[in-house]
Amino acid sequence: MSRETTGNTDEERGSTLGDIADETHGSDENPVIAKVEEKSTDSAIAVAGHPLHAMAVHFPIALMICTLGVDLIYWWGGDPFWLRVGLWSSGGTFVAGAGAAVVGTVELLAVPGIRARAASWAHGIAGMTLVAIAGANWGLRLADPQAVLPQGLALSVVGVLTTAIAGWHGGKLIFDHGIGLMVSPKD
Structure with a gap:
């Protein structure tokens, strides 16, 4: 032909x-x-027009990375102080992550323009997985503070990797799909 x-x-x-x-x-x-204007992507939960989920995710991200850091410091030095820091850091990760996950889930289910994108579902699944990992990590430390090595450290590593995956998909929603952007008519 x-x-x-x-x-x-x-x-x-x-x-x-x-x-x-x-x-x-x-x-x-x-x-x-x-492309964004095809379906509504206006936030269902916002403060002064700023999506609450975008504001809430920074604490669990930072605390998950902090938890891995203090686990590594404890592994290296063995100072029990870092066990206590890891307990609080992992607890903060779980509590803040659960809050961000609730807000994100409401956005996912309530906003048609967000729900229609595959990256939203990938981000949501990774985020929920991260909350489960953070909960297991905190629960492990509550039950036995000495269990940080090796189980807690392993959960922290997996948690940071899952954070990266969730963040990647969250970034795709913002930068590729324009979710959460406040655009003036002259832009």
């Missing part, structure tokens, strides 16, 4: 690609904003 019979000559493909480029780059409309 020749190119002429399929209608896919280089010239035809070039003009088609050029037309697409003109439509997306030559216009005043931002293609990301146009």
